Amino acid sequence: MTPALLVATALAGLAASLAGAVTPDRLRIRVSTSLTIGACGCALIAGINILHSGHPAVVHTTALMPLSGFSLALDRFGALFVVISAVVGICALVFRLGYIGHGLGSRTASCILPLFVTTLLLVPAASNVTTFLFLWELMAITSLLLVLTDHAHRGEVQVAAQWYAVMTQLGAAALILGLVLLATRTGSQSFAVIALRSAHLPTWVRSTAFVLALVGFGSKAGAVPLHVWLPRAHPEAPGPVSALMSAAMVNLGVYGIVRVGMGLLGGGPTWWWLLVMFLGALSAMFGSLHSATSRDLKRLLAYSTTDNVGLMLLGVGASGLFASTGHRALAVVALVAALLHVVFHAVFKGSLFLSASSVQQATGSTDLDGLGGLLQRMPVSGPIFLVGGLAIAALPPFCGFVSEWLLLQSMLHGLPSSDVAIAVAMPIGVGVLALTGGLTAFTFAKAIGIGLLGLPRTDGAERATEVRRPMWVGAGLLALLCLVFGVAPFLVIPAVVDAAGVVTRFHSAGALTHGWQIGLPGVPGMLAPGLLALGLLVCTGLVALARGLVRRSPVRLTEAWGCGRELQTARMEYTATSFGEPLTRVFEDVLNPSRDIDASHIAESRYYTEAAVIHTSLEDAFERHLYRPADRGFQRWGALARRVPNGSVHRYLAFGLVALIIVLVVLA
Amino acid sequence: MNSSWSYVSIAAVSLLQVMLVLLGGPLLLGLMRKVRCRMEGRVGPPIRQPLLDLRKLAGRERTRPEHTSWVFPLAPVVLVATTLVVAAIAPLLATNPAFGWSADLFAVVFLFLLGSVSLALGALDTGTAFGGMGASRAMTIGALAEPALLVAILALSVPAHSSNLPAIITRSLAHPAWLATPQRVLALVAFVIVIIAESGRLPVDNPSTHLELTMIHEAMVLEYAGPDLALVKLAESMRLVVLLTLLADLFIPWGIATAPGPSHLAVALVATVGKVALLGVALAAFEVTVAKLRLFRVPELLAGAFVLAILAVLSALVVP
Numbered sequence: 002m003t004p005a006l007l008v009a010t011a012l013a014g015l016a017a018s019l020a021g022a023v024t025p026d027r028l029r030i031r032v033s034t035s036l037t038i039g040a041c042g043c044a045l046i047a048g049i050n051i052l053h054s055g056h057p058a059v060v061h062t063t064a065l066m067p068l069s070g071f072s073l074a075l076d077r078f079g080a081l082f083v084v085i086s087a088v089v090g091i092c093a094l095v096f097r098l099g100y101i102g103h104g105l106g107s108r109t110a111s112c113i114l115p116l117f118v119t120t121l122l123l124v125p126a127a128s129n130v131t132t133f134l135f136l137w138e139l140m141a142i143t144s145l146l147l148v149l150t151d152h153a154h155r156g157e158v159q160v161a162a163q164w165y166a167v168m169t170q171l172g173a174a175a176l177i178l179g180l181v182l183l184a185t186r187t188g189s190q191s192f193a194v195i196a197l198r199s200a201h202l203p204t205w206v207r208s209t210a211f212v213l214a215l216v217g218f219g220s221k222a223g224a225v226p227l228h229v230w231l232p233r234a235h236p237e238a239p240g241p242v243s244a245l246m247s248a249a250m251v252n253l254g255v256y257g258i259v260r261v262g263m264g265l266l267g268g269g270p271t272w273w274w275l276l277v278m279f280l281g282a283l284s285a286m287f288g289s290l291h292s293a294t295s296r297d298l299k300r301l302l303a304y305s306t307t308d309n310v311g312l313m314l315l316g317v318g319a320s321g322l323f324a325s326t327g328h329r330a331l332a333v334v335a336l337v338a339a340l341l342h343v344v345f346h347a348v349f350k351g352s353l354f355l356s357a358s359s360v361q362q363a364t365g366s367t368d369l370d371g372l373g374g375l376l377q378r379m380p381v382s383g384p385i386f387l388v389g390g391l392a393i394a395a396l397p398p399f400c401g402f403v404s405e406w407l408l409l410q411s412m413l414h415g416l417p418s419s420d421v422a423i424a425v426a427m428p429i430g431v432g433v434l435a436l437t438g439g440l441t442a443f444t445f446a447k448a449i450g451i452g453l454l455g456l457p458r459t460d461g462a463e464r465a466t467e468v469r470r471p472m473w474v475g476a477g478l479l480a481l482l483c484l485v486f487g488v489a490p491f492l493v494i495p496a497v498v499d500a501a502g503v504v505t506r507f508h509s510a511g512a513l514t515h516g517w518q519i520g521l522p523g524v525p526g527m528l529a530p531g532l533l534a535l536g537l538l539v540c541t542g543l544v545a546l547a548r549g550l551v552r553r554s555p556v557r558l559t560e561a562w563g564c565g566r567e568l569q570t571a572r573m574e575y576t577a578t579s580f581g582e583p584l585t586r587v588f589e590d591v592l593n594p595s596r597d598i599d600a601s602h603i604a605e606s607r608y609y610t611e612a613a614v615i616h617t618s619l620e621d622a623f624e625r626h627l628y629r630p631a632d633r634g635f636q637r638w639g640a641l642a643r644r645v646p647n648g649s650v651h652r653y654l655a656f657g658l659v660a661l662i663i664v665l666v667v668l669a
Numbered sequence: 670m671n672s673s674w675s676y677v678s679i680a681a682v683s684l685l686q687v688m689l690v691l692l693g694g695p696l697l698l699g700l701m702r703k704v705r706c707r708m709e710g711r712v713g714p715p716i717r718q719p720l721l722d723l724r725k726l727a728g729r730e731r732t733r734p735e736h737t738s739w740v741f742p743l744a745p746v747v748l749v750a751t752t753l754v755v756a757a758i759a760p761l762l763a764t765n766p767a768f769g770w771s772a773d774l775f776a777v778v779f780l781f782l783l784g785s786v787s788l789a790l791g792a793l794d795t796g797t798a799f800g801g802m803g804a805s806r807a808m809t810i811g812a813l814a815e816p817a818l819l820v821a822i823l824a825l826s827v828p829a830h831s832s833n834l835p836a837i838i839t840r841s842l843a844h845p846a847w848l849a850t851p852q853r854v855l856a857l858v859a860f861v862i863v864i865i866a867e868s869g870r871l872p873v874d875n876p877s878t879h880l881e882l883t884m885i886h887e888a889m890v891l892e893y894a895g896p897d898l899a900l901v902k903l904a905e906s907m908r909l910v911v912l913l914t915l916l917a918d919l920f921i922p923w924g925i926a927t928a929p930g931p932s933h934l935a936v937a938l939v940a941t942v943g944k945v946a947l948l949g950v951a952l953a954a955f956e957v958t959v960a961k962l963r964l965f966r967v968p969e970l971l972a973g974a975f976v977l978a979i980l981a982v983l984s985a986l987v988v989p
Contacts, residue, residue, distance in 0.1 A: 293812075373796070374736065374738075374796075376738045376739075376740065377738045391783075391786070394782075394786065395779060395782075396779060396782060396783040396786060397776070397779055397780060397783060402779055405779075406773070406775055406776065406779075409775050409819070409832075410775075410832070412823075413823055413826050413827070413832055414830065416823070416827050416982070416986065424983075424986050428820060428823060428979055428982040428983065429979075431819055431820055431823050432816045432819070432820050432975065432979065434819070435815045435816040435818070435819035435820065436812070436813075436815065436816040438782075438815055438819075439782075439811060439812030439813065439814070439815030439816065440812050442782055442785075442786055442808065442811065442812060442815075443808040443809065443811070443812040445786075446786050446789045446790060446793070446804065446808050447805075447808075449790060449793075450789060450790050450792075450793030450794070450801075450804060451793065451801075453738075454737075454738060454740055454790060454793045454794040454796070455736070455793055455794060455795070455796035455800075455801075456736050456796040518770075518771070527770055527771060527773075527833075528771060528773055528776060529768065529770075529771040532768055532771055533754065533771070533776065533780070536754040536757065536758070536768075537747075537750055537751065537754055537783075540749070540750035540751075540753040540754055541746055541747055541750040543750075543753075544746045544749045544750050544753070544900065545743075545746045548746065548896045548897070548900065551727045551728070551896050552727065552728065552729070552730070552731055552895065552896050554730055554731065555731075556731045556732065556733045556742070557730055557731065557732045557733070558732070558733060558734070558735050559732045559733065559734055559735070560734065560735065561734035561735075561736075561795050561796065561797045561892055562797065562799070562891055562892065563797060563798075569734075569736075569796065569797065571796070573797065573798045574796050574797070574798065574801060575793070575798060575800070575801020575802060575804075575805060576801075579801065579805065580801060580804070580805040581805075582805070583805060583806060583809040583964065583965075584809050584812070586965060587809070587813070587965070587968045
C-alpha cells in the first residue's frame, strides 16, 4: 500500500507538470496545482504511515534507469522529511491559488513547479547513489528555473540566479565526488550496502567522503560560508517558491549531512562533528546578525534561515560528538532537538515567507523602511506574520521555544562528561544559542514592529488591503501549526524520536514525553508547554479583566506626543535601519557598514545645507573577502586564456602540431 | 516530588508568592527610592508612595494614540501576565510551589523575553520616534544580555545536573560548601550585571530620567496613561522583585521553605522579605555612587558579564 502511494506521488507530480504544459490558460493553474496538492497528499499519507508503522516502503525498477535502476526506500528518518515537505507543499500550493505576479502563472512555471515539489517529496526516499543524484540535480535545476521566472522584468533576478546556479553546482560537484567515492570503494550503489561496508573503509576515504558531502549539503542548506546565494535568491523568487525553498529544500541539506555522516558512514571521529558544530555556530551568529540588520523583509527571512540551519547543525554536531565519545542516549536527545527544530522551522518559516509574500502583493514592496500599519490593513495576514515571528523568536507558547529548550537541555547534560572537546564546545554552543536567541527576538521585534505596526510609511502601505482567501488560508494553516505544536509538542516528538533512532541505531533513549510534559529521562525537571500556555492565557485574561473593572469608561483616542509638534507623520517614525543602528554599531567589525553622505550647500554659505542624502549599506563579509576576490581571479584567468585563441588559423594549426608532438612523446 | 506536600499547601505557596510579588514590588521600589533620597540628604517620599501612585493611575481615564492597533493596549497586559506566571511557578518562598517541576530557568528567561518583546511592540505601535528609539535600545540591550544570562544559568545547572529551579536550590541547600566555590562567585557577578541591565537600573538605564536622549524604558512607555501605565509600572517593579528573589534563592538559599506548614512558610516569608529588602538597599546604595553609562559602553559591560559566565562554566568543570 505505501509503495503504491510513493508511485502515485511521482505519477501525480508528472501529471501535474504535463497539465501545466498543455492545459488551456484558464484552467492551467487550477488543474496543475490541484494535481500537485494530490501528489503532496499521497506523500503525506505514505510518510505518516511509515512513521507510524516503521515498515520501510521500497520501490525498485530497472526500467527507468539502466545499470543501477531507479530505487526508492523510505524509512522513518526519510519519512519525517517527506511529511515536512508535503505539509509545506500543500500550504504553499494553496497559497499559490491566490497568488498573482512574478510570472508564476506562465506555462513554463506551471510545468516546472510540480516537478520541483515532487523532487522535494522524493529526495528523502532515494536509496541508491544514482537515484539520489538524479533527483537532487532535478531539484536544483527546477528550483533554479523557478527563481528565474521573473527575469524579464527585473535585472536583479539574473544576478541572483547566477549566484544560486554557481553555488548549487559547486555543491553538486562536491556531492557527486563524495558519493561516487563511497560507491566505488564499497563496490555498491545501494545506500543499504554502503552503510554495511563503510566501516571497513580506510579512514581517509571516510573523512574525504564526509567533508565532500558536508560541502555539498552545506551549500544547499545555506550554511556559512556557502550561504551567499540565499539572501539573493529568496527575495527574487516568487512567494510560494521562496517558501518552499526556505522551509522544505534547505532541510534536505541537513537531511543529507545526517544521512551520510550518521547513516551511511555510521558516525565518525570527533573532529567531523566539531567541524559541523563550528559551521553551525558560525552560520547561526552570522545569519542572525545579518538578519537583525537587514531592511528588506525577504532578505531578513533568508538570513534567518541561515541562522536556523546553524542551530540545526549545532544540534547535529552535538549529537555526533556525543555518539563519538560514547554518550549514546544524549546523542539521540541532541539529534531529536535538531530534527524537532527542522520540523518547527519549516512551519514558522513557511508561514513567515508566505505572509511576507502577501505583504509584497498588497503593498508592492518588501522594503521594511516603506511599510508600517499593516496589522490594521491586513487583519488576517498581519496576525499570521505576528505568530510566525513570535514562534521563530522562541517565545512561549509557540513552537520555536520547545526545540530551543530541548537543544539547550542536550548541551547542558553533555557537560559533566570528562571529554575535553565536549567541555569546551558545549558552553560556547550555549553562548551562541543564547546570542542568536536574543538577536532573533530583536530581529522579529523589528520586522513586526516596523512592518506591521505604527504608521504606514509609503502610499503602497497606506493603500494595502487584505489578500485573497487562498493566500491567507495557506499561510494561516502553518501559523496554526506553530501554536498547536507549541502547546502540544507531544504530537510530534515521539515520531521524531523514532526517526532519530533509525540513523543513530539506538532506540532506548527513553521517552522524552510524559503526557503533556517533555523532559529528559532520568533528570529532574521538565517542561510543560501546554501548562505555560494555559497559565499565560489565564493571567492575561485576569489582568485584562481587572483593568476593565477598575476603569469602565471607553478608551479616549489621543494624539501621540511629538515634542509639541502639531501633526504626527510617518517621517518621524523609526525605520528598520534606525532600529538596527545600535546593533550595527556594536558589531561594526563584523558587519562592515559603509556610509556615504552627499550634502549640497546653499550658494551663499557653506554652513547651511540645502539637501542631504545618506547612503548606508552592509555587505556580506564572506561575499566581500572570499567570493569577490575569487570572482576577480577567475575573470583575470579567463581574460588571459582568451588571449591564446586570437582567431589566427596559423596559430591554431601550430597548437594542433604541438599537441600532436606532445602526444607522440608521451606515447613513445 | 515530596509526597508530604498536599495540593492545598502547594496552591497556598503559589498564591502567597503572587501576592508577595504584587505587593512587594511597589514597596521595594519605594524602599529603594527612600534609601537613595536619604543618602543624597533628602527626606524622600514615603515607602508606600509607589502603591499610592498606582492607585491614582488606575483611577484615571484610559487613552490610546490614534493609529494604534490592538497590540498597544494588549502589550502591558501580556507584560504583567508573564511576570505573574513566573511568580506563580518559580520557587520564591518554598521549593515546591504549584507546577514547580516545570519551573525551568530557561523557561523563566523566555517568559521574561516574551514580556520584553510585547512591550517593545507596544512602543513601536505608537509610531513615534520615542517609541522606536526606546524599543530599539531595549531590544539591543536585551539581545546582548541573553548570552551572559543563559551561560550563567548553565554554570549553576552543571553541578545540579538540571536547569530546574527547585532542583538547583535543593541541591545548594544540601551542599552549602558549594556556594563559596569560584564558579558560584563568577556566576553571581554575571547574574547581578544581567539583572541590572534587564530591570533597567543604573548604570544601564536611569529609571527616573525624562531626558529624551538618554531614555530607554521610559521612552517606550511614554504613550501609556492611566490604568495601562499602572500596569507597566507594576510589571516593572514585579520583575525587579522576582529577579532579586531568584538571585537571593540561588545564591543565599537559607530560609526558603523545604517542608509544608504555616510555620515554615512564615519563616520563609520573613527570610525572603529580609533578603530581598537587603539586596534592594544594596542596589539603591550602589546606584547613588554610579553615573549612567553611555549607551555604547553598555555592550562592553555585558560582554564582560558573558566572559565571567563562561569562566564560571569552565571552572565548574574543573572544580566539581
